[in-house]
Amino acid sequence: MTDENTKKKFLYLNRKAPFGTIYALESLEVVLIGAAFEQDVSLAFIDDGVFQLMNNQDATAAGMKNFSKIYRALGDYEVRKLYVEKESLDLRGLTVGDLMPVTYEDEDENYEEKPSIRVVDRAEMAKLIAGHDVILSF
Amino acid sequence: MTDENTKKKFLYLNRKAPFGTIYALESLEVVLIGAAFEQDVSLAFIDDGVFQLMNNQDATAAGMKNFSKIYRALGDYEVRKLYVEKESLDLRGLTVGDLMPVTYEDEDENYEEKPSIRVVDRAEMAKLIAGHDVILSF
Amino acid sequence: MSTLHTVNKSPYERNALKSCLDHLSAGDLVLLIEDGVLAARKGGAFAQVLGDVGRSCKIYALNPDLAARGIAVGDLVEGIQTVDYGGFVDLAADATRVCAWL
Amino acid sequence: MSTLHTVNKSPYERNALKSCLDHLSAGDLVLLIEDGVLAARKGGAFAQVLGDVGRSCKIYALNPDLAARGIAVGDLVEGIQTVDYGGFVDLAADATRVCAWL
Amino acid sequence: MRFAIQINEGPYTHQASDTAYRFAKAALEKGHEIFRVFFYHDGVNNGTRYTVPPQDDRNLQKLWSELAESHKLDLVVCIAAAQRRGILDANEAKRQGKDGDNIAPGFRISGLGQLIEAGIESDRMVVFGD
Amino acid sequence: MRFAIQINEGPYTHQASDTAYRFAKAALEKGHEIFRVFFYHDGVNNGTRYTVPPQDDRNLQKLWSELAESHKLDLVVCIAAAQRRGILDANEAKRQGKDGDNIAPGFRISGLGQLIEAGIESDRMVVFGD
Numbered sequence: 001m002t003d004e005n006t007k008k009k010f011l012y013l014n015r016k017a018p019f020g021t022i023y024a025l026e027s028l029e030v031v032l033i034g035a036a037f038e039q040d041v042s043l044a045f046i047d048d049g050v051f052q053l054m055n056n057q058d059a060t061a062a063g064m065k066n067f068s069k070i071y072r073a074l075g076d077y078e079v080r081k082l083y084v085e086k087e088s089l090d091l092r093g094l095t096v097g098d099l100m101p102v103t104y105e106d107e108d109e110n111y112e113e114k115p116s117i118r119v120v121d122r123a124e125m126a127k128l129i130a131g132h133d134v135i136l137s138f
Numbered sequence: 139m140t141d142e143n144t145k146k147k148f149l150y151l152n153r154k155a156p157f158g159t160i161y162a163l164e165s166l167e168v169v170l171i172g173a174a175f176e177q178d179v180s181l182a183f184i185d186d187g188v189f190q191l192m193n194n195q196d197a198t199a200a201g202m203k204n205f206s207k208i209y210r211a212l213g214d215y216e217v218r219k220l221y222v223e224k225e226s227l228d229l230r231g232l233t234v235g236d237l238m239p240v241t242y243e244d245e246d247e248n249y250e251e252k253p254s255i256r257v258v259d260r261a262e263m264a265k266l267i268a269g270h271d272v273i274l275s276f
Numbered sequence: 277m278s279t280l281h282t283v284n285k286s287p288y289e290r291n292a293l294k295s296c297l298d299h300l301s302a303g304d305l306v307l308l309i310e311d312g313v314l315a316a317r318k319g320g321a322f323a324q325v326l327g328d329v330g331r332s333c334k335i336y337a338l339n340p341d342l343a344a345r346g347i348a349v350g351d352l353v354e355g356i357q358t359v360d361y362g363g364f365v366d367l368a369a370d371a372t373r374v375c376a377w378l
Numbered sequence: 379m380s381t382l383h384t385v386n387k388s389p390y391e392r393n394a395l396k397s398c399l400d401h402l403s404a405g406d407l408v409l410l411i412e413d414g415v416l417a418a419r420k421g422g423a424f425a426q427v428l429g430d431v432g433r434s435c436k437i438y439a440l441n442p443d444l445a446a447r448g449i450a451v452g453d454l455v456e457g458i459q460t461v462d463y464g465g466f467v468d469l470a471a472d473a474t475r476v477c478a479w480l
Numbered sequence: 481m482r483f484a485i486q487i488n489e490g491p492y493t494h495q496a497s498d499t500a501y502r503f504a505k506a507a508l509e510k511g512h513e514i515f516r517v518f519f520y521h522d523g524v525n526n527g528t529r530y531t532v533p534p535q536d537d538r539n540l541q542k543l544w545s546e547l548a549e550s551h552k553l554d555l556v557v558c559i560a561a562a563q564r565r566g567i568l569d570a571n572e573a574k575r576q577g578k579d580g581d582n583i584a585p586g587f588r589i590s591g592l593g594q595l596i597e598a599g600i601e602s603d604r605m606v607v608f609g610d
Numbered sequence: 611m612r613f614a615i616q617i618n619e620g621p622y623t624h625q626a627s628d629t630a631y632r633f634a635k636a637a638l639e640k641g642h643e644i645f646r647v648f649f650y651h652d653g654v655n656n657g658t659r660y661t662v663p664p665q666d667d668r669n670l671q672k673l674w675s676e677l678a679e680s681h682k683l684d685l686v687v688c689i690a691a692a693q694r695r696g697i698l699d700a701n702e703a704k705r706q707g708k709d710g711d712n713i714a715p716g717f718r719i720s721g722l723g724q725l726i727e728a729g730i731e732s733d734r735m736v737v738f739g740d
Contacts, residue, residue: 020311093319158413231421
């Protein structure tokens with residue numbers, strides 16, 4: 001299963017805002033469990049999915065679980081590719097500066113901290129979808 | 139409860155297509171039970187709610203319950219006011235001719251069959267909402 | 277005699293906000309809750325229309341839902357007021373009826 | 379090497395169809411199922427865009443879902459083909475991957 | 481003022497039950513009355529005692545059951561919606577020949593007439609859903 | 611060809627389970643293999659034996675249980691999602707101190723790893739949801 005050749009490319013397609021529905025949280029739970037399977041994992045954030053990465057989320061007053069810190073921990077699970085669509089950010093008046101910092105330590109470069117979030121345009125996102133073996137939609 | 143003065147005006151606000159979700163069917167189930175309470179009842183069909191009244195629905199091949207005939211029986215339950223929004227029909231390329239005939243027998247006019255469906259424009263729909271006591275949304 | 281309209285859906289995903297705004301009567305109130313508060317952020321695609329509607333109808337956003345989604349009160353479209361759950365109750369009590377755009 | 383995209387939402391209510399169409403690659407297939415078939419009716423607001431997309435990507439609609447919603451095959455936007463559940467299976471098998479726009 | 485509340489979605493999947501709970505709590509704290517909370521559609525799934533949410537998350541069923549106990553709230557689960565979704569009390573289980581029930585404390589199963597009655601008897605009906 | 615199916619919504623409220631069932635049936639009739647059906651989110655609610663749908667409607671739980679029996683289908687209910695929503699088997703009931711269980715015949719409760727494994731082991735993953 002650790003052989004590069006037998007790895008499958010998994011894409012998690014996140015299109016929904018957090019909190020209004022549970023899909024964002026339960027998508028993350030799959031990502032965490034899936035990390036143990038050592039596949040090639042990417043997360044895509046399209047449409048309202050980009051709101052999942054908003055900085056300074058605090059659900060305390062709404063009485064809900066604060067799970068946004070889990071995104072920040074994804075690097076520790078070897079999940080390092082979070083693709084965020086530029087057009088989706090633009091429509092919502094957001095920039096990458098409105099999103100939480102998500103990083104990983106690159107063991108090949110002296111454990112330097114590198115950003116996991118990569119802003120891509122719609123055409124690149126379409127290519128990303130076309131380049132994966134398994135697409136899990138939330 | 140049959141005193142005109144104690145009647146409340148109930149509006150059922152139907153905005154969703156049938157079959158993809160259960161809201162249309164379970165909204166109807168409330169209407170049927172509610173009819174026994176002898177309140178002043180109106181049904182509003184806005185947005186995809188207008189698809190609930192499409193003629194010739196047949197869910198057999200999809201394995202679902204054919205409930206569209208219940209709309210036709212509403213007249214027998216004294217439910218006679220089905221308001222369909224014109225702008226919602228227009229956007230979907232529909233006319234009242236695409237909808238099923240829903241009628242009631244008018245006991246004041248020799249049991250003449252009269253149409254229950256009334257096409258209203260958006261401004262009239264807004265007035266309708268503003269003129270009801272209880273709005274049940276589906 | 278006014279209606280409190282609640283909108284709990286993202287306007288980017290669904291047509292509920294648009295439909296609600298299309299059916300307001302003069303003096304009505306709109307309360308954005310749950311994912312509906314996503315409409316209220318300055319710079320978003322619905323900022324303009326909410327600003328326009330806000331001149332004739334009062335628009336509110338539920339603060340706990342804004343906070344959950346990382347939207348600061350300073351980031352709201354001008355004229356939108358925030359309420360907490362108690363304020364939601366007051367709005368519902370003061371209105372003549374509540375209409376939910378689900 | 380193609381993707382079968384499934385859309386199960388009404389385009390009048392949600393942005394799923396639009397988002398799907400914005401992310402197609404050449405040779406991809408789109409299958410409208412459940413409330414998604416509401417897009418396929420001639421004369422509706424999405425007839426034009428589906429006709430346009432249909433020139434570069436094949437578009438299908440699930441016939442049992444059309445029938446449930448009272449949409450006759452003769453009322454479909456030109457170029458949209460219908461399939462039953464077996465045809466859905468064939469499309470999924472023939473494509474390289476399936477992408478659901480929920 | 482007398483409120484009635486309708487909840488159309490189950491716990492966790494949609495925020496509807498959370499918002500309704502906080503609305504109800506705030507209304508009671510302000511001295512209002514809640515005539516009834518009616519659980520319809522998937523809302524009936526709020527009324528199962530079989531849930532075990534993660535320990536760092538809220539337990540919506542417990543929150544409702546406790547609010548019902550402390551304020552004598554009438555929590556009604558629609559019988560027709562409950563039958564479709566597998567929420568049973570002891571009576572229903574017996575009537576339907578099922579070997580157990582799962583209704584949570586403070587909830588009762590009854591008919592759709594209870595929703596209409598709530599609309600008639602309350603000053604404001606507030607609906608929470610998807 | 612080997613399919614895997616993910617179902618994200620409960621029965622009746624959304625059509626997802628209906629469509630997935632008819633897809634699975636058609637695939638089997640064409641000689642394909644279904645490696646696994648994984649029930650996630652509200653999809654876990656397909657796996658309760660407590661449902662009693664109206665007699666003139668389909669019984670989705672029974673349809674799935676029968677398809678599982680006749681084709682040796684592996685129907686897996688996600689444990690984390692099931693805990694939030696009150697779906698229990700005998701083991702889980704015991705572990706969580708609950709007084710009963712409601713899992714339907716042919717369904718089993720297991721972890722999210724079963725979904726990933728299904729993605730790895732199948733040729734096509736097809737997701738049905740809201």
